[in-house]
Amino acid sequence: MSKIGSARVFDQLAAEPRRDPGVRILGVSPLNALAGDVERNRRTPLAGIRGAAARLRPPPSGAMPGRRTTAASPRHATPSTGDAVWSWTDSRFAQLLGERGATDLATKAVPFFRRERGPEELARLFAVFRVGEHHAVITIGDWLKHTEALEVKEGFARLIWHEARHTIIWTRRMRELVGTRVVEQHYPDPRRVEGGASPEYFRLWDEYAKADSLARRLAYIYVVDAWAGFAYTACLECIDPVTRWHLQTILADEGFHVSFGEEMAAKYVTGGKEREELAREEEKIVGILANVTDGFLTSEV
Numbered sequence: 001m002s003k004i005g006s007a008r009v010f011d012q013l014a015a016e017p018r019r020d021p022g023v024r025i026l027g028v029s030p031l032n033a034l035a036g037d038v039e040r041n042r043r044t045p046l047a048g049i050r051g052a053a054a055r056l057r058p059p060p061s062g063a064m065p066g067r068r069t070t071a072a073s074p075r076h077a078t079p080s081t082g083d084a085v086w087s088w089t090d091s092r093f094a095q096l097l098g099e100r101g102a103t104d105l106a107t108k109a110v111p112f113f114r115r116e117r118g119p120e121e122l123a124r125l126f127a128v129f130r131v132g133e134h135h136a137v138i139t140i141g142d143w144l145k146h147t148e149a150l151e152v153k154e155g156f157a158r159l160i161w162h163e164a165r166h167t168i169i170w171t172r173r174m175r176e177l178v179g180t181r182v183v184e185q186h187y188p189d190p191r192r193v194e195g196g197a198s199p200e201y202f203r204l205w206d207e208y209a210k211a212d213s214l215a216r217r218l219a220y221i222y223v224v225d226a227w228a229g230f231a232y233t234a235c236l237e238c239i240d241p242v243t244r245w246h247l248q249t250i251l252a253d254e255g256f257h258v259s260f261g262e263e264m265a266a267k268y269v270t271g272g273k274e275r276e277e278l279a280r281e282e283e284k285i286v287g288i289l290a291n292v293t294d295g296f297l298t299s300e301v
């Protein structure tokens with residue numbers, strides 16, 4: 001058995017032809033306390049390799065998970081974890097922005113989300129993200145009981161579970177960055193964060209909660225989550241490996257949410273009046289999100 005550095009292990013795995021099934025590499029860490037981190041740090045490159053492989057693979061003749069061209073012609077999406085194969089640029093949100101609007105958004109906001117931040121700043125940014133995730137849990141929980149179609153109910157239930165998972169991920173990461181006591185002192189309520197978030201950000205979640213028809217609710221799901229996909233994708237390239245690994249899971253979920261919302265809108269929002277309501281709501285949400293983006297750019301996070 002030879003001893004080599006961990007980075008070379010993955011190079012070697014990729015370079016050597018596949019052998020019989022079984023253990024090929026044994027990782028030994030002398031520090032028990034870091035066992036969790038070591039395990040995660042080994043998973044991150046594997047997730048990256050899987051993501052790169054998925055990107056290099058030509059799309060199948062049918063569906064590409066989470067990818068969309070229009071709300072009117074949805075394809076089925078399969079949620080997955082670990083690989084960020086979904087791109088917000090294929091969403092209805094990007095379509096609503098148009099090529100120029102999407103480019104403007106990326107030019108303006110990507111540098112903000114990619115800015116290098118210390119642990120305190122990162123914890124504050126994640127606290128802001130957490131506000132949205134937790135509001136989604138509460139609001140979609142309310143919608144669930146007023147929804148008739150079983151298929152939509154099932155999707156809402158899955159979304160609630162995912163958004164709760166995202167809330168927990170951000171909380172855990174904040175604790176790892178600044179400690180549990182600081183999180184409890186400064187970020188006691190996952191629905192609020194003092195400073196760092198603009199009033200428009202909270203208005204977005206208030207409006208989200210006020211959506212009183214299936215058309216309006218679905219519009220919030222697929223437009224807002226595509227914006228979240230944009231923000232998370234922008235963070236992906238510059239964030240530390242542990243957060244990046246979590247973000248890949250979250251992004252895969254958000255890709256499913258966008259696909260689900262668009263698919264259900266195409267299936268259940270079919271009447272002329274409802275389609276008009278949907279279009280009006282889409283426009284309104286895109287306007288709020290433009291203000292939310294501007295709010296982020298001038299905020300303290």
Ligand SMILES: [Fe+2]
Pocket residue numbers: 133162163166228250254
């Ligand atoms: Fe989420």
Ligand SMILES: [Fe+2]
Pocket residue numbers: 136163225253254257
């Ligand atoms: Fe979501």
